[in-house]
Amino acid sequence: MKYQQQVSFLASSIKPGLPRLVTGISCLVLSIGLVGAAQADWPEDPIEIVVPFDAGGSADRMARGLAEHMSPRLGVPISIINRPGGAGALGATYFQQQAANGQTLLVIQASPYLASAIEIGGAPVKWDDFELLSAQWNDYGIVAVHNESPYQDLESLVEAMRDPGEVSSGIIVGNGGHLQTLVMMDALDIEHDNVRFVTYSGGAPLRAALAGNQVDFEILAAEAALSISDEIRALAVVNDQPSDNWDAPLFNDVMTSLGVDPLPLIGGNVTGLIAHASLQEEYPERYQRLIQAYQDTLESDEFQVWSTKAGIGADWVSPEESQALVDEAYRAIQQYAPLLQ
Structure with missing residues (x-):
């Protein structure tokens, strides 16, 4: 009898707050579902690719080719914004000033221009804030x-x-x-x-x-x-x-x-699509969708035909391998940057 009284007391103490608890849980589940749906529906708005050089250069032509062929795969228009100046520093800075949500991307020669803009040009950005999604064009x-x-x-x-x-x-x-x-x-x-x-x-x-x-x-x-x-x-x-x-x-x-020991080879370019480094952690579903669309574009027959005619690289290299490649070049540029200062 005493046990039944304890149970009745416990039940009566829970019941008054139960509707609020259920309502709270329902709202939480709904909000999580809405966030997931929003991620799954991404992108809904046009995407911009920043090119920190004048129109007509290799980075600009690469960006325009990617915009044309990636747009159908993402289902939204992709526009190009040319922001020349400071050998890439102005455009790279502008890119980092935009929200790190996948709506703004960057095409630049990660090595050497982005690295040089940071180490030599004094761009107020950090190397670790950029992620190269593919070393699409490794040009010696x-x-x-x-x-x-x-x-x-x-x-x-x-x-x-x-x-x-x-x-x-x-x-x-x-x-x-x-x-x-x-x-x-x-x-x-x-x-x-x-x-x-x-x-x-x-x-x-x-x-x-x-x-x-x-x-x-x-x-x-x-x-x-x-x-x-x-x-x-x-x-x-x-x-x-x-x-x-x-x-x-x-x-x-x-x-x-000429009597000189072999020198570091840093005269070429490694170019590809770049995202904010925080995108993968903050918007993982968007990141995976972007990666898949980029890989599908580079490996498609129509892009391979276009890239051959345009003289633009079209290699798919994983983000991990790509970043490791340019990280090595960045360290070399750090070493020799004082020569330009």
Whole structure:
């Protein structure tokens, strides 16, 4: 009897609050369901891809190709925003000022431009706040001159560089070609001031300057330079293996012949779609949907055809492998960044 009284008391003490408890649980379940539905329905609004360079360069052309082919897979329009300036620093900063919810993405050469914008250009952003989703285009570099150049090999160009003011070079400040040139000059004991550096705001004007014989040489991305291959010659391939497209010796083989130990190869570009690093943790469903749409796009037959015609890389590399690749390059740029300051 005493036990029954205790049970009755316990039951009576719970019943008055039970409706509120049930209501609270119902609201919680409903809110979780609504969040899940919102994630599953993403995206509903147009997506923007920021390109921190002028229209027409390789990053811009890649972004426009991705926008065209990813848009049907995500079901929303994708627009391109060009934010040139500071060799990528202004666009990268603008990107980080946007909400980290997957609605704004970035296409830039993570190595070297993004790394250089941070380490050399002083962009008020952190390397760890960016995630490269795929090393879609890993483009090695070449040392190139115009077809009418008097320099027939890298050795003769190096000799001319020893004469102050004799040689000019087109660069994007802090890019891989610029940094590779300075590393080479230091290794060869050539003063930086010996070369007149002419700065450009993006890949398109950089290539146009060399094709127009406005500068004496450039170290630039090899595949992107195929668009001007009729106007230029390669003196060296900045890679660890020969090129199928450029008939020239390996850069470090020439350095060895000049009495220099092999140098870091940082003259090329690693380009791909970049998201805020926090997206995966804060919006995991959006992140997975974005990754799947990106991979499906790169591996589709129509994008492979488009990329071949456009001369743009189209490799799917996992986010983990991609980030590890550019993290290594970033550490190298950190090491040599003082040369540009």
